[in-house]
Amino acid sequence: MAKTFRLGTRGSPLALTQAGMVRDALMAAHGWDDVEIVVVRTTGDRVQDRALAEIGGKALWTKELDRALLAGEVDACVHSMKDVETIRPADIAIAAVLPRADVRDRLIGAESIEALPQGAVVGTSSPRRRAQLLRRRPDLRIVLLRGNVDSRLGKLAVGDVDATLLAAAGLERLERHDTGIPLSVDMTLPAPAQGAVGVETLREGPARDLIKVIDCAETHRCVLTERALLAALGATCHSPVAALAAWQDGEITLTAELLDEDGTAHVTGSMSGPAGDPLAAALAADLLERAPPTIRRLFGG
Ligand SMILES: NCc1[nH]cc(CCC(=O)O)c1CC(=O)O
DSSP: OOOEEEEEOOOOOOHHHHHHHHHHHHHHTTOSOOEEEEEEOHHHHHSSSSOOOTTHHHHTHHHHHHHHHHSOOOSEEEEEESOOOOSSSEEEEEEEEEEOOOOOOOEESSSSSSTTTTTOOOOOOHHHHHHHHHHHHHOOOOEOOOOOOOHHHHHHHTTTTSSSEEHHHHHHTOOOSSSSSETTTTOOOOTTTTTOEEEESSSTTHHHHHHHHOOHHHHHHHHHHHHHHHHHHHTTTSSEEEEEEEEEEEEEEEEEEEETSSSSSSSEEEEEEESSSHHHHHHHHHHHHOHHHHHHHSSSO
């Protein structure tokens, strides 16, 4: 290749590690000597003191990377698929998804949710984690905790909060192997696409095929089905929703949970079938039909 391939990424330590994973995979797959990593600063990285939902949602993480991609400043962008909004610009495609890491959340600050002291302060900015925690422990005080993984752990270390939940995938990638206790997916079903790193390119053009070679088809299918569920639910970044797809014997099993903001109400469901939009749409319809109005009003936005 005449020109060095350029990978756009956010600048957080986790984002840079994930971009490094994609770079290494591309260099190995194509025998390239180098891949350039281009750090793009996003609005989400600058604004740290307010809930994501409050200041404009997930697009805050992708808008500047999308612009760089569409402007031809980079050939591809690396994302935590969990942070990529459901509806993407028409000219951008998910070209590859890396093999999925541990999908679980880890609890940091206590041995278990039950072991948290009465009225403990738990920091999280995720409506899903908040509702899942309150469902099991209505006495907990949930406070906003944002920032990158290291800064959240720093706030825990200085006692701003008693505990927090973080994705095992991010902790592992940052080599924090011993941080926190993994919670089973029955306890806290993860966010849709948690643990999956995706690479986006322009829909048309040579980059898409170059990236395709590092795609994990199984993870890709699962992540697309989880994202299709979000679309079918009309979920926004305010919607407490968890979903996990698993692939076995040519079939997807999609499991999902919807909650209200305080975890007082919740509905769960699971359906199996061929990967894709119809399965996700069927489960979404079933969940919404069974959901009380306190949950339903958080979807369809
Ligand atoms: N919302 C931030 C975010 N986006 C992706 C990850 C972790 C890595 C992943 O899920 O792939 C995290 C941190 C966290 O939730 O602990």
